[in-house]
Amino acid sequence: MTLPNWITFSRLLGIPFLLYGLYNPTPQLRWVCLGVFLVAALTDWLDGYLARKLNQISELGKFLDPLVDKLLVLAPLLVLIELGRVPAWGVFLILGRELAIAGWRVNQATITGANIWGKLKTVSQIVAIALLIAPLPQVWQMPCLVAFWVSVALTLISGAIYLLPPKSNTLNDTL
Template identity: 75%
Template sequence: MTVPTWITLSRLLGVPLLLYGLHEPTPEARWFCVAIFLIAAGTDWLDGYLARKLNQVTDLGKFLDPLVDKLLVLAPLLSLIELGQVPAWGVFLILGRELAIAGWRVNPAMTGGTITGANIWGKLKTVSQILAIALLIAPLPAIWSTPSLIAFWVAVGLTWVSGAIYLWPQQSQSVS
């Protein structure tokens, strides 16, 4: 296994820490969770950079990276539902898109047997999700409630836009 793949797998360590810290969060626990989340999210950039720089891009890495990203994003979002900060149906929209794209990516009939990496819209989606989740986890003053929710809904919108853009050229290729 390559160094970038190990870094991808290390990102999983943040998931139980986030779930534990957000179970009954104090302001200190929330700041700890923001730090853990941002460090874990930062490794997403690092593993991709190293994979390209060291010429270690692998199908395993292309498969694991988005899967781990989904777990890292969905874990705090599920906690935020429980805390009453985001509506479940908004998180369901993100989950539905993520499952659809994951299923599409691993289906050889749809992809021609190759696993494709994320496009620029997928990267924008990921950045918007990271920003929204960090804002929602942080114990910010009440004046930040509306901007945090706006960031969440922007992330939901970009999640769907990136999914549609990802599927559209794939759909036309599989029909031909």
């Protein structure tokens, strides 16, 4: 297993600490959770950077990276549902998209990396979850929810882009 794949796998180690801290929501633990979440999210960039830099892009990495991303995003969102911070149906839309794309990828001949829409989706989810985890004053409640709904919208848009057939660019393909 390559170094980038180990880094991807290490993201999973932060999830139990994140979940524990979210269920014990003192302001201090919420800041710790935010730190754990952001460090785990930054490793998403780091593993991709190292895979390209070290020429260690692998089929395992292409499969493992989005799977770990999904777990890192969905685990805190499920807790945030329980804590009443986000509506379940919004998280269900995210989960539905993630399952649909995972199923779609399994049926592809080759596993492709994320496109720009998938990357925007991931960044928007990280920002939204970070804002929702942080022990911010009440005045931040609406901006946090707006960030959440923007991430839901980008999640659905990126899913539709993955599933829609590519447009043809040649005259022969349209005949």
